[in-house]
Amino acid sequence: MQPTQRRLANAIRALAMDAVEAANSGHPGMPMGMADAATALFTKHLKFDAADPHWPDRDRFILSAGHGSMLIYALLHLTGYARPTIDDIKRFRQLGSPCAGHPENFELPGVEVTTGPLGQGLAMAVGMAMAERHLNAIYGDELVDHRTFVVAGDGCLMEGVNHEAIGLAGHLKLGRLIVLWDDNSITIDGSTELSRNEDVIARFQAAKWHTIECDGLDAGKVSKAIEKATADERPTLIRCKTIIGYGAPNKQGTAATHGAALGAEEVAAARKELGWDSPPFEIPADVLAAWREAGARGGKARSEWQTRLDASAKGAEFTHRMAGKVDDAWLKPYLDKLLGELKPVATRKASEMALEAINAAIPATIGGSADLTGSNNTKTKALEPLTAENYAGRYVYYGIREFGMACAMNGMALHGGVVPYGGTFLVFTDYARNAIRLSALQHARVIYVMTHDSIGLGEDGPTHQPIEHLQSLRAMPQLDVFRPCDAVETAECWALALQSDEPSVLALTRQNLTPLRTKPEDANLCARGGYRLRRAGNPRKVIFIATGSEVEIAVAAAERLEQQGIGADVVSMPCTERFDAQPQEYREDILPDVSNREILRVSVEAGATFGWERYTGLHGLRVGIDRFGVSAPAPDAYDYFGLTPDKIAARVTEFMKERGIQ
Numbered sequence: 290m291q292p293t294q295r296r297l298a299n300a301i302r303a304l305a306m307d308a309v310e311a312a313n314s315g316h317p318g319m320p321m322g323m324a325d326a327a328t329a330l331f332t333k334h335l336k337f338d339a340a341d342p343h344w345p346d347r348d349r350f351i352l353s354a355g356h357g358s359m360l361i362y363a364l365l366h367l368t369g370y371a372r373p374t375i376d377d378i379k380r381f382r383q384l385g386s387p388c389a390g391h392p393e394n395f396e397l398p399g400v401e402v403t404t405g406p407l408g409q410g411l412a413m414a415v416g417m418a419m420a421e422r423h424l425n426a427i428y429g430d431e432l433v434d435h436r437t438f439v440v441a442g443d444g445c446l447m448e449g450v451n452h453e454a455i456g457l458a459g460h461l462k463l464g465r466l467i468v469l470w471d472d473n474s475i476t477i478d479g480s481t482e483l484s485r486n487e488d489v490i491a492r493f494q495a496a497k498w499h500t501i502e503c504d505g506l507d508a509g510k511v512s513k514a515i516e517k518a519t520a521d522e523r524p525t526l527i528r529c530k531t532i533i534g535y536g537a538p539n540k541q542g543t544a545a546t547h548g549a550a551l552g553a554e555e556v557a558a559a560r561k562e563l564g565w566d567s568p569p570f571e572i573p574a575d576v577l578a579a580w581r582e583a584g585a586r587g588g589k590a591r592s593e594w595q596t597r598l599d600a601s602a603k604g605a606e607f608t609h610r611m612a613g614k615v616d617d618a619w620l621k622p623y624l625d626k627l628l629g630e631l632k633p634v635a636t637r638k639a640s641e642m643a644l645e646a647i648n649a650a651i652p653a654t655i656g657g658s659a660d661l662t663g664s665n666n667t668k669t670k671a672l673e674p675l676t677a678e679n680y681a682g683r684y685v686y687y688g689i690r691e692f693g694m695a696c697a698m699n700g701m702a703l704h705g706g707v708v709p710y711g712g713t714f715l716v717f718t719d720y721a722r723n724a725i726r727l728s729a730l731q732h733a734r735v736i737y738v739m740t741h742d743s744i745g746l747g748e749d750g751p752t753h754q755p756i757e758h759l760q761s762l763r764a765m766p767q768l769d770v771f772r773p774c775d776a777v778e779t780a781e782c783w784a785l786a787l788q789s790d791e792p793s794v795l796a797l798t799r800q801n802l803t804p805l806r807t808k809p810e811d812a813n814l815c816a817r818g819g820y821r822l823r824r825a826g827n828p829r830k831v832i833f834i835a836t837g838s839e840v841e842i843a844v845a846a847a848e849r850l851e852q853q854g855i856g857a858d859v860v861s862m863p864c865t866e867r868f869d870a871q872p873q874e875y876r877e878d879i880l881p882d883v884s885n886r887e888i889l890r891v892s893v894e895a896g897a898t899f900g901w902e903r904y905t906g907l908h909g910l911r912v913g914i915d916r917f918g919v920s921a922p923a924p925d926a927y928d929y930f931g932l933t934p935d936k937i938a939a940r941v942t943e944f945m946k947e948r949g950i951q
């Protein structure tokens with residue numbers, strides 16, 4: 290006799306209790322409450338094949354309530370994924386175990402995205418569903434025909450980003466997105482009544498979602514709800530009424546089960562309550578067999594899909610795209626043309642010019658902006674909007690939803706087959722910041738086109754003028770921050786961002802910049818992160834290290850110094866992260882390891898000087914802005930902050946005099 294759905298679910302409950310008990314840390318309540326719903330989904334509906342976690346046409350499952358990580362670890366193990374093994378689960382939350390505290394996409398195939406920061410899983414799922422519809426529009430049902438399922442908790446539906454995400458999903462009519470809400474009326478502080486009295490269902494309906502309510506502890510009812518959800522054209526929220534920690538007789542329904550081990554006594558009582566008499570980490574053979582059967586259930590669909598792929602005229606192209614490969618053959622002809630018609634342009638405009646070539650050459654790009662299309666210059670001429678009526682479009686009007694946009698781009702990038710880029714003002718990276726952090730943590734190739742990158746934006750004033758943003762983004766691991774100084778560097782930085790397996794921020798100006806790179810080069814000079822743009826004429830006494838719009842100012846300041854017999858190099862440093870990764874000989878050639886008495890190093894960037902001592906040395910000179918900006922035309926703002934060639938040259942000579950540098 291086949292084990293009941295409840296008994297299959299109890300295997301999840303047991304593993305969750307036991308793993309948290311062994312680690313003496315973790316969250317048993319959520320997996321225990323949602324075990325029945327997850328069992329219904331994984332045994333009856335989710336299209337997947339545990340033998341091939343990377344099958345491109347699999348349904349995507351996203352555990353947005355990432356603290357309940359044992360739910361997904363249990364599911365992957367039970368359905369027969371190669372990892373996690375039972376030993377991995379025994380080492381839940383221990384160093385080196387792929388069963389980390391929260392699910393990490395880079396640890397386990399089957400974990401589609403990294404979750405834990407509440408709300409973002411749901412918002413990334415929106416991006417996954419967008420990528421699916423887009424690729425479906427191009428490759429058809431025979432190659433792309435899958436759904437995105439999400440388990441979200443109360444926390445996910447309280448975080449502001451859920452509003453952005455569901456608004457976008459409703460607007461784009463992402464009918465293949467199905468969210469199971471773990472409605473257990475509990476969060477860490479206690480009852481949800483402490484902090485929420487909104488009508489969540491009405492809110493989703495207002496965002497044009499289909500909603501269903503069911504008993505989340507009854508797998509059969511959840512199954513019926515999923516059937517209804519898949520039949521509807523709208524995205525669906527299934528409100529699963531559950532009890533947190535279900536099965537733990539004395540603690541269920543309370544916040545005590547949310548994030549702590551239940552304790553040996555309560556675990557024993559739960560075993561009794563659930564009729565589960567296997568020792569910890571042991572799954573009865575009949576239960577395991579039924580789960581393994583569920584994990585192999587998609588094998589036939591996968592092999593049929595493989596046959597269709599092999600026969601498809603677009604098969605090779607599809608495989609290439611899903612592998613994430615992009616061409617960079619566009620760069621050289623583009624640069625050749627650009628060098629023939631040099632004129633001052635803002636780097637945001639230079640980015641648009643490069644994008645014209647990129648979008649023509651790389652069909653996988655999907656652009657967008659958080660309602661600043663005309664300012665971010667992200668839409669190239671041929672791009673059509675991606676809409677509910679035309680999913681084949683390649684331009685997303687995200688609306689004023691920076692965080693939602695960044696999350697959606699993470700989801701798209703991790704879905705695969707598309708390369709998302711999106712814009713807003715650099716100052717608003719703060720709105721999107723935790724999603725940028727998740728791009729970095731997850732190795733998601735997302736390209737952030739962040740314009741208006743300094744006081745150079747002028748009259749909009751200090752609310753819009755980034756100060757600390759460049760340095761704070763540079764502090765983030767696994768993220769490249771590019772700040773190109775002219776149109777050539779902008780194209781080079783775009784090429785690097787597209788070839789990267791990490792996210793990038795392109796910091797671009799509003800104001801026009803003088804072309805500084807005017808000759809063809811054999812190599813992409815920005816690839817080294819920093820390079821000598823100008824070599825000292827007189828004996829070298831000064832090295833300017835500048836980025837973006839301040840490079841031309843540094844070059845002009847260097848010319849002033851040369852007139853006084855002071856030799857000055859100018860290093861353009863479009864990407865400090867890449868410079869830091871260069872071999873020591875290279876770095877020492879550009880920034881020789883000598884005292885600032887022999888050669889003074891001067892950083893010039895229209896932003897926080899914090900951190901620039903890394904390149905100037907403690908006794909070097911840092912020219913920047915360590916206060917909020919001002920509302921004024923850009924040239925006045927630059928003058929006010931002393932960021933003009935004359936003022937910088939004067940400051941350098943003064944500094945040299947004070948310090949006795951000859």
Ligand SMILES: Cc1ncc(C[n+]2csc(CCOP(=O)(O)OP(=O)(O)O)c2C)c(N)n1
Nearest residue numbers: 319356405406407442443444475476477547
């Ligand atoms: C953005 C964010 N803020 C705070 C937390 C810390 N946190 C983890 S779980 C949780 C409560 C979530 O409540 P709910 O989603 O209802 O989960 P349940 O207690 O039902 O498992 C909080 C505040 C987090 N992970 N992410």
Ligand SMILES: [Mg+2]
Nearest residue numbers: 443473475476
């Ligand atoms: Mg809850």
